[in-house]
Structures are given as structure tokens and as C-alpha cells.
Amino acid sequence: MFINHLTLGWKPFFQQQLTLDELPSTVAARVTAIHRSHIQVLTPEKTFSIDTALCAKLQPLAVGDWLLFDATELHDNARPLRRLSRLSLIARKTAGEQVGVQPIVSNVDTLFIVSSCNQDFNISRLERYLVLALEAQVTPIIVLTKSDQCTTIDDFVAQASKLHPNLIVEVCDARDLNQLQGLQAWCKPGQTIALVGSSGVGKSTLINSLCHQQVSTQSIREDDAKGRHTTTARTLYVMDSGGLLIDTPGMRELQLLSSEEGVQNVFADVEALITNCRFNNCTHENEPGCSVQQALTANQLDRRRWKNYQKLLKEQRRNAETLAQQHQRNRQLGKLYRKIKQEKQSRKNINDE
Ligand SMILES: Nc1nc2c(ncn2[C@@H]2O[C@H](COP(=O)(O)OP(=O)(O)OP(=O)(O)O)[C@@H](O)[C@H]2O)c(=O)[nH]1
Numbered sequence: 043m044f045i046n047h048l049t050l051g052w053k054p055f056f057q058q059q060l061t062l063d064e065l066p067s068t069v070a071a072r073v074t075a076i077h078r079s080h081i082q083v084l085t086p087e088k089t090f091s092i093d094t095a096l097c098a099k100l101q102p103l104a105v106g107d108w109l110l111f112d113a114t115e116l117h118d119n120a121r122p123l124r125r126l127s128r129l130s131l132i133a134r135k136t137a138g139e140q141v142g143v144q145p146i147v148s149n150v151d152t153l154f155i156v157s158s159c160n161q162d163f164n165i166s167r168l169e170r171y172l173v174l175a176l177e178a179q180v181t182p183i184i185v186l187t188k189s190d191q192c193t194t195i196d197d198f199v200a201q202a203s204k205l206h207p208n209l210i211v212e213v214c215d216a217r218d219l220n221q222l223q224g225l226q227a228w229c230k231p232g233q234t235i236a237l238v239g240s241s242g243v244g245k246s247t248l249i250n251s252l253c254h255q256q257v258s259t260q261s262i263r264e265d266d267a268k269g270r271h272t273t274t275a276r277t278l279y280v281m282d283s284g285g286l287l288i289d290t291p292g293m294r295e296l297q298l299l300s301s302e303e304g305v306q307n308v309f310a311d312v313e314a315l316i317t318n319c320r321f322n323n324c325t326h327e328n329e330p331g332c333s334v335q336q337a338l339t340a341n342q343l344d345r346r347r348w349k350n351y352q353k354l355l356k357e358q359r360r361n362a363e364t365l366a367q368q369h370q371r372n373r374q375l376g377k378l379y380r381k382i383k384q385e386k387q388s389r390k391n392i393n394d395e
Pocket residue numbers: 187188189190191214215216217239240241242243244245246247248294
């Protein structure tokens with residue numbers, strides 16, 4: 043397929059950031075992968091990699107960013123002149139003494155929020171991803187996979203659709219390209235898509251179907267700082283339809299932030315303890331026959347861990363839906379949607395001027 047700047051996602055928004063002098067003398071390259079030691083970029087003609095140190099002033103970078111290079115310097119370890127402003131940015135909060143924001147992917151048009159029609163389906167998680175997409179100024183599409191594995195999908199679709207009146211929900215068997223026609227509207231040349239969703243919901247399967255290439259064969263190996271070999275999935279794919287699909291380890295790890303199963307998995311022993319308490323509604327504070335208190339006293343359960351479990355559980359419960367909360371959030375989502383539409387319109391107006 044013919045690749046030019048437009049098919050790589052170049053838009054008037056980026057073009058208008060170039061000065062008249064820069065127009066003939068520079069070339070923009072899109073960041074396709076970020077590794078510890080180097081950053082990979084792509085122009086219509088070539089791909090090359092630059093040492094991370096050369097981008098120190100431009101950090102933090104995200105996959106999908108556009109970097110500007112001197113047109114005569116398009117080779118490995120060329121120094122980028124600057125990074126162009128982003129149309130959208132998906133970032134995550136970093137933990138630590140100071141809460142920071144780590145960019146993950148940028149200049150994405152559409153986020154496929156993938157969930158499967160089985161026990162993985164979790165409305166609070168979908169909602170968390172939805173807010174993420176809207177915050178990032180990216181159009182969210184809910185993709186419900188494994189439709190072949192359930193007898194009726196109507197309930198899943200109804201629940202997902204209720205998250206917002208304008209929300210698009212697509213249902214498919216991710217292995218079957220014929221069932222992915224509904225997604226093609228967002229996969230046109232020049233469009234950039236990112237995927238989120240829990241492990242095992244079918245993200246790689248979707249990529250394989252849409253890109254007709256095996257994800258596993260795209261892996262590259264690199265040495266990390268300690269000389270260990272790590273396998274890093276390649277991150278930007280050209281779909282058969284001409285669109286671009288970003289699949290970075292960073293996006294895949296986003297799921298860790300929102301995983302209810304995580305609490306159950308990590309604290310399985312604590313949850314087992316709780317089932318042994320004498321009273322079903324034990325608050326584990328001072329009731330007789332509380333096996334949590336017994337385990338704490340006997341030093342069989344770490345107090346820090348118990349506190350952390352309670353904290354995560356509280357956070358998880360806060361996310362749980364009540365009708366009133368959902369209504370309130372829908373109104374907030376509505377406001378966000380309107381804001382995004384207005385901003386997009388004003389950007390369009392600027393571009394059209
Ligand atoms: N029957 C059926 N199986 C599916 C479908 N989508 C994915 N699978 C299967 O589910 C399993 C997991 O799919 P993956 O595509 O690896 O899931 P993933 O989201 O990429 O998982 P991670 O790489 O862990 O993030 C594989 O065995 C797929 O063949 C579907 O729509 N129908």
C-alpha cells in the first residue's frame with residue numbers, strides 16, 4: 043500500500059505548526075516505538091532509530107508523536123529539532139512521591155475499548171476506559187469480542203450502550219475479519235487507533251485479523267540497561283484498510299490500574315480468611331470470632347497488607363455503580379463529549395481558515 047504523510051496520520055493541525063522556512067527544509071517523522079535506549083521513527087520513505095539521549099529535551103515522548111527533522115538528516119541518531127503539539131494524548135498517572143503523568147500514546151483518533159462477552163465483562167472497567175478516552179480527546183468505541191461464545195449478546199450490548207447515549211458498541215468474533223466490517227469506518231487511511239482491554243479479551247486477535255500479520259513475528263529483542271534481553275512488542279501496525287494501529291506495552295499495562303480481579307488475585311488468601319469469620323457481616327474490627335483479627339494477632343497476616351487490601355477494596359467499591367452515580371457520571375460524560383466536540387469544531391475552523 044502507498045504510504046505518504048497523510049496515511050501516516052499527518053493532518054493540517056500538524057502542518058500549520060511549521061514555519062514557512064521549515065516547510066521545505068524539514069521532514070516530520072512519527073514515533074513508532076519507544077525503548078529504553080532508543081526511539082524508532084517512521085517517515086513515508088524510511089524508518090530509523092535515534093538514541094534516547096538525543097531526545098532528552100523533548101521528553102517525555104509518546105508513541106504516535108510527530109518529531110521534526112532537518113530534511114538532510116534522516117538517518118540513525120539524527121537529532122530531532124522539536125516535537126509537534128499533540129492532537130490527543132493518552133497518559134497514565136505515575137505513582138511515587140509526586141504524582142506525575144506519563145504519556146503513552148498520542149495523536150490517536152479512536153480508542154477501541156475491548157471486552158469479551160463473558161465473565162471478563164465489567165461495566166465499571168469499561169466506564170473507566172471510557173473516561174480515559176474522553177479525557178484524552180479520543181473517540182471511544184466499545185468492541186465486544188467472543189460473541190460466538192455466548193448465547194445472547196443483547197444484555198452485554200444493552201449494558202455497554204447505557205454508559206453514554208452516543209456510545210458506539212460493536213460486537214464480533216475477533217477471529218473473523220468478516221465480522222469486523224463495523225470497525226472499518228475507523229480504520230481508514232490516516233486514522234490512528236489504539237486498543238485497551240484486559241488480558242485475554244482478544245486484542246492481539248483483533249490486530250491479527252485487521253492487520254493480516256502475526257503480532258508474535260513482529261517482536262524485536264533488545265538489551266535492557268542491565269544487559270538482559272527483553273522482548274518488546276513492535277508498536278505501530280499498518281492495517282489492511284490503511285489505518286494505523288498502535289499496540290504498546292504501556293497501553294496493555296493500563297489495565298493494571300483498573301483491575302478488580304487484581305485485588306482478588308493478589309489478596310486471595312485474605313479473602314479466604316474473611317470467609318472464616320464467625321459473622322457474615324464482620325467488619326473485622328472487634329467482633330468475636332474474626333479470623334482476620336486472629337491472623338493479625340498471630341502475625342500470620344501483615345498489617346500493612348491488610349490496610350492496603352482495605353484501601354484497594356474501598357477504591358473498587360467507589361467505582362461500583364449505583365443508578366444515581368451512573369446518572370451523575372453520564373451527565374459529566376455528556377459535558378465532556380460536548381466540550382470535545384466544541385474543541386474539535388474550533389480546531390477545524392482554525393484549519394479551514
Ligand atoms: N472464540 C473466540 N475466541 C477468541 C476471540 N477473540 C480472541 N479469542 C481467543 O482468546 C484468546 C486470547 O486472545 P488474545 O488476542 O491473545 O487476547 P489479548 O487481549 O491480546 O491478551 P493479552 O495479550 O494478554 O493482553 C486466544 O486464544 C484467542 O484465540 C473471539 O472473538 N472468539
